[in-house]
Amino acid sequence: VGGALAGLAPGALAKSKYPPENPSWTLSLGPGVVADPYGMPSPFESEVIRRNVPWLTADKVSSISFTPLQHLKGIITPNGLFFERHHAGRPEVDPQQHRLMIHGLVERPIILSMADLQRLPSVSQINFIECPANGGMEWRGAQLNSLQFLHGMVSCAEWTGVRLSTLLQEVGMKPEGKWVLAEGADGAAMTRSIPMAKALDDVIVAYAQNGEALRREQGYPIRLVVPGWEGNTHVKWLRRLEVGDKPWMQREETSKYTDLMADGSARGFTWVMEAKSVITSPCPEMPLGQKGVYQIEGLAWSGNGKVKAVDVSVDGGMNWQQAPLREPVLSKSLTRFALEWAWDGNPALLQSRVIDETGYVQPTLHQLRKARGSNSIYHKNAIQTWKVNADGSVINVQLS
């Protein structure tokens, strides 16, 4: 929030003439209703946009853009700012033509139109989606100085759609069915194998995102939502579900989205996004101003359920204080925390640490490196350290 205010510390603003004067917009009429039948943000917020890191990928067509977490409040990511990850660009799917085919080890294969899908019982869930490569550039050292680029491959929305279990019941699974292959209608024909236990648990075939139709960037007209699991499994532009007895070992679950360990072995099927948190204010884009009372605010989430607690340290992890959580605290959803901090104007090392309902405590980068080396790319859920300088500026650092 506050694109126009980004990076400006309180007090640093030019003193306004208002009051005592009245601004022009108080002395005149503005445009009426339906001036914008579908509304857009204020032009003063034009800096609040998804952004990419040009040097990261060969082409924007198979690339990533990052949510501007530094500007966001609450837990809902507005649809226009939800992060993007495409492997063959964003197809322009005609929902009248689009179909979902369900087949394989089933009694009754079907082809569903989008209208068919909307006739089935639906559910809504607020869930985060995080790319497992979020922060993956930082395994070897501190590189980027930006909350947006370091952590912005996570977003959160209210998803509505049909439970995959409802669909599997409708087609009648055969007992040998142990896996589900999900395939997209994009140029990558993106595929992932989902084990049946997860498929029957909380996976949905979603057609809505924060109330309205899915955005094209998030899979319009339908996508898989696989709560708590790595983003790539949430297959977008979904066109096919096949039930089988074995996993398919597709490119995105062998060459990619497997985690290389220091000894040269690799882990596959590491689906869950383990608990993570980050301080969103202050951050490199939102520095401090004068010394005084601040709210250290941030986001925490866990692919294993609810956030139980978040602790904050201002001395690089030597001492911690529990930060109150904001309602609502939902399973596999972003959760806000905030802790008041009287900044004395001296340099400080800010960290947050989430504990989820399984009791898991967010690890340090040190610990992750010790366990996995520095080449696993994915699943870097380490504690983030922000160095606050005496001038209020905030820097991404890694501790010894």
Place this chain on the structure above:
Amino acid sequence: VGGALAGLAPGALAKSKYPPENPSWTLSLGPGVVADPYGMPSPFESEVIRRNVPWLTADKVSSISFTPLQHLKGIITPNGLFFERHHAGRPEVDPQQHRLMIHGLVERPIILSMADLQRLPSVSQINFIECPANGGMEWRGAQLNSLQFLHGMVSCAEWTGVRLSTLLQEVGMKPEGKWVLAEGADGAAMTRSIPMAKALDDVIVAYAQNGEALRREQGYPIRLVVPGWEGNTHVKWLRRLEVGDKPWMQREETSKYTDLMADGSARGFTWVMEAKSVITSPCPEMPLGQKGVYQIEGLAWSGNGKVKAVDVSVDGGMNWQQAPLREPVLSKSLTRFALEWAWDGNPALLQSRVIDETGYVQPTLHQLRKARGSNSIYHKNAIQTWKVNADGSVINVQLS
């Protein structure tokens, strides 16, 4: 959801070539990331927009637009579709220039910049906002045949901002302070008097809506959110809060937003939006197709707290069945319900009825008319009846 599908019953769709053919978007690359740094809905959803009723008001500058509830899913209204109510149009406020002045019976009057506000402790709440005139055209009879126009003056968002109690504590209220006047920076300089008990309870000065900065139509850069109370009290483009010992009896709490009874007396200060519900599918815009199994789905809400239960009738209120609620069920928020219905193809009279946590049961229009007459304009929270015809079409009717 499904602008392109609006009004089309399942099965009514032209049979697609896909499969077996592959659509063009599977055989090519789409635009890459950040093609839209701030994303927009698919062009196939271009019919999903706010709409107005031209004959309702003299001018769009003091008018209303309606949320397309027939297309929405879940409980979050996307910001682009949040209903609008302006009294002097939508001011284009510069957040760098905008100020909030707090004065009156306080120890320490202040002028806050938007950056100042963001330094204070904040909260997030998912709350509906409803104009008390929602459905007000229907006191005397059934007029409009549209869910959007009959019920679309309600929307729901996650609001983030500073508790009014935090601000009042910061300025130090004097004990004589019993009311707060809120004033907007628009050309109407919109004002409402809020009693102190509510001001100190759950009111917030909000700067964010569904994660991002408030939209201009909803009061950018700041507005009041007065959970559960009539929309007009949620003063937009907020620029001033004055603490006083008496209410101000402003035009919007005397000439307007008072309820004329049949005997010529009038009720003032009727702030709470009493519990209400409506079936959103089927509805005039979303008719049924062939007979068969359908999900009767709808929204319920209460300004007095949580929705406790919703009942659905298919015979005009003679018999009722409790409809399961969808998670999350939050206080003063939209809540979804759905009930499966095997439609036999005969005409039916569909109704929903909410019961809130106070035990209040949504009334019939008959009861409201008996208690208040037909001229009170506001607070028509009557049970809505949809007549389903044998051809599947759905009509807004009123029962004898």
Place this chain on the structure above:
Amino acid sequence: ESAGYYGVGETPTEEQIAAWDIDIRPDGAGLPEGSGSVDEGMAVYETYCASCHGAFGEGMGRYPKLSGGEGTLAEDRPEKTIGSYWPYASTLWDYIHRAMPFFAPQSLTDDQVYAVTAYVLNLNYIVDGDFVANKDTLPKVEMPNSGNFVWEDPRPDIQNERCMSDCKDEEVSVADSSQGKNLTPSTTGPLDEGLIE
């Protein structure tokens, strides 16, 4: 936390507060110096108001009526105007000053607001033609309908049992339908700007 704990913001000057503190209360609190007569108000009204509200406050198209409607409040089609409905005269000064003329809010001088307030009250037979509005006279104006407001919300005014079956004595029938009334703008296609088909 005590007042000033967060220490944010500037302290406003008296001049800053005065400039924005424009609200007026029924007891006259907030009314500025100045005055205006019914006659002076007629000139203001004809220049700035009549084009929308009609020469005698009778309204124009869907722009509000400002006069008339006395005795209609209990009728089938009540007309709520300043004379027939408004409980406080202060509200008139306050609202005209903050919001009228519609296209140029807060453009009138305080004297002009006093004058046009007096004129509109006179149009409604509430004050005589020689009335001069100022901060002493205006709070004393008694509005005809002021006694007919209840300022405590009597709701919930309907108590229902949650009946689940056989809930009605008579058979249910449709009393009124929106079908064929032709009042509904289109909800498909682009925005329906036009008249009703």
Place this chain on the structure above:
Amino acid sequence: ESAGYYGVGETPTEEQIAAWDIDIRPDGAGLPEGSGSVDEGMAVYETYCASCHGAFGEGMGRYPKLSGGEGTLAEDRPEKTIGSYWPYASTLWDYIHRAMPFFAPQSLTDDQVYAVTAYVLNLNYIVDGDFVANKDTLPKVEMPNSGNFVWEDPRPDIQNERCMSDCKDEEVSVADSSQGKNLTPSTTGPLDEGLIE
């Protein structure tokens, strides 16, 4: 509810299923008729692939390397390629068929996919130059790194106590900082399309 309870949707024909059912499994399930040799694959590769992946699969700019990297997986800068990393040959057929060439997915014939798969395997010294790929030979190809995958998630691999005070033995110090690295695109102003300053 039993299968077909909601009765929505159409029943696909065999032809409809076959057309979209393109996935291939390690056991060869899904592989179609047809075949292709390493030699035939070289022609396909040079026409459709080399421009991005290099004449010998060595990659181009940030386009992926398809060969090389053997023995680097435990090194400081591992190179993960088909030869050094991929556990299954079936994945190569599947992925090329569904997604390559990048600009024209699913444009190759099955014979062309068999051929270029054979060629890329040969580039990686996994099959000989006389190898002919078809639905019988491909599932039998053993990939050098296939034994080095663990297909059960060992996480949580870190167990922490929730220490609240005096949690570190040594004083905390900064080991690395992003400051001055000049790798961060701008996060203000319009989209930063350019190179790093």
